[in-house]
Amino acid sequence: MGCPSCSRSLWLSALAVAAALASAAAGAQQLSPGFYDATCPALQATVRRGVARAVRREPRMGASILRLFFHDCFVNVIKPFRGVDRADGCDASVLLDDVPGNFAGEKNAGPNANSLRGYEVIDSIKAQVEASCKSTVSCADILALAARDAVNLVSHSWTVPLGRRDARNTSAGAANANLPPPDASLATLLSTFRGKGLDARDLTALSGAHTVGRARCAVFRSHIYNDTAINASFAAELRASGVCPFTGGDGNLAPLELQAPDAFDNGYFRDLVTRRVLLRSDQALYGGGGNDTTDALVLAYAANATAFAVVFAAAMVRMGSIAPADGSVGEVRLNCRRVN
Numbered sequence: 441m442g443c444p445s446c447s448r449s450l451w452l453s454a455l456a457v458a459a460a461l462a463s464a465a466a467g468a469q470q471l472s473p474g475f476y477d478a479t480c481p482a483l484q485a486t487v488r489r490g491v492a493r494a495v496r497r498e499p500r501m502g503a504s505i506l507r508l509f510f511h512d513c514f515v516n517v518i519k520p521f522r523g524v525d526r527a528d529g530c531d532a533s534v535l536l537d538d539v540p541g542n543f544a545g546e547k548n549a550g551p552n553a554n555s556l557r558g559y560e561v562i563d564s565i566k567a568q569v570e571a572s573c574k575s576t577v578s579c580a581d582i583l584a585l586a587a588r589d590a591v592n593l594v595s596h597s598w599t600v601p602l603g604r605r606d607a608r609n610t611s612a613g614a615a616n617a618n619l620p621p622p623d624a625s626l627a628t629l630l631s632t633f634r635g636k637g638l639d640a641r642d643l644t645a646l647s648g649a650h651t652v653g654r655a656r657c658a659v660f661r662s663h664i665y666n667d668t669a670i671n672a673s674f675a676a677e678l679r680a681s682g683v684c685p686f687t688g689g690d691g692n693l694a695p696l697e698l699q700a701p702d703a704f705d706n707g708y709f710r711d712l713v714t715r716r717v718l719l720r721s722d723q724a725l726y727g728g729g730g731n732d733t734t735d736a737l738v739l740a741y742a743a744n745a746t747a748f749a750v751v752f753a754a755a756m757v758r759m760g761s762i763a764p765a766d767g768s769v770g771e772v773r774l775n776c777r778r779v780n
């Protein structure tokens with residue numbers, strides 16, 4: 441006698457195998473931690489040395505490199521370039537220099553101009569990697585490792601899947617369209633992250649990166665002068681300090697997290713709970729009455745630094761997997777600032 445449910449499950453298994461093969465053929469999710477084990481065994485040590493040197497020289501640089509990776513991963517090109525050779529997501533597109541009259545890339549887009557930093561650190565690590573492993577390691581993978589080491593030098597670590605390819609094009613428009621602004625509402629943040637395959641948990645954990653680094657007056661002025669969802673004495677102190685006058689001083693810097701702005705801890709979440717953060721988009725995660733999920737996560741991470749560390753690591757791996765280009769598109773750039 442036949443077994444209808446058996447043949448149905450066999451059929452479903454066959455479909456699952458076919459889907460897995462198709463996805464492998466398309467190159468989706470082919471990153472692996474051991475990608476360079478045979479071809480560039482010194483890679484991880486070289487990147488780590490380069491990041492350590494840069495952070496010794498300037499402690500803020502760890503934060504800047506972490507942000508550089510986020511701004512790389514979140515930008516997808518809008519149109520394929522000549523229909524081919526296109527990479528997306530974590531593809532080192534953010535590192536491409538503009539070519540006047542020919543190519544306006546991401547560096548001078550609104551969210552990045554006079555703000556994003558760390559390019560020279562990646563250049564210097566890339567030069568050292570090229571010296572021992574010629575044309576082997578993508579700039580995108582160097583940036584993914586550098587972002588991990590930037591955190592690991594002051595906190596916890598994770599294993600970075602590797603094998604990304606470098607983009608051959610991108611655009612300023614793509615950066616403007618994909619990167620959330622500092623006055624974004626929670627709904628905008630959630631939908632932007634959802635568009636990259638990331639959920640409320642990822643958004644909340646990754647926003648914890650604002651436990652390190654600095655922000656310019658230009659991006660937090662309206663929060664400290666106009667908003668009510670902010671601790672009143674905190675806002676008054678900032679206004680009185682002169683760090684962010686009502687007019688002028690756009691480039692003046694203040695720490696994103698007050699107690700220990702170069703330590704990768706859970707202080708950011710405690711600041712959210714007391715409404716003492718610089719960015720309106722950060723405060724949107726907590727206490728706005730809009731989302732019980734992010735409220736609960738903020739409280740959990742504020743209470744437990746280890747819980748935050750674990751989810752942050754997992755979310756960084758997920759963010760680092762946004763549309764990784766596979767072996768059939770993109771290239772391994774020789775110089776991170778220009779296509780080969």
Ligand code: HEM
Nearest residue numbers: 503504507510555620621622646649653654655656659721
């Ligand atoms: C959720 C949406 C986010 C928004 C709206 C946002 C916005 C901003 C803004 C406006 C600044 C200050 C830039 C300046 O004044 O020049 C900043 C700094 C920073 N962001 Fe975010 N960010 C977001 C998510 C993230 C994520 C996911 C990461 C990393 C995983 C990250 C890492 C950083 C770091 C480390 C800094 C300090 C950089 C430095 O000191 O050089 N941000 N962010």
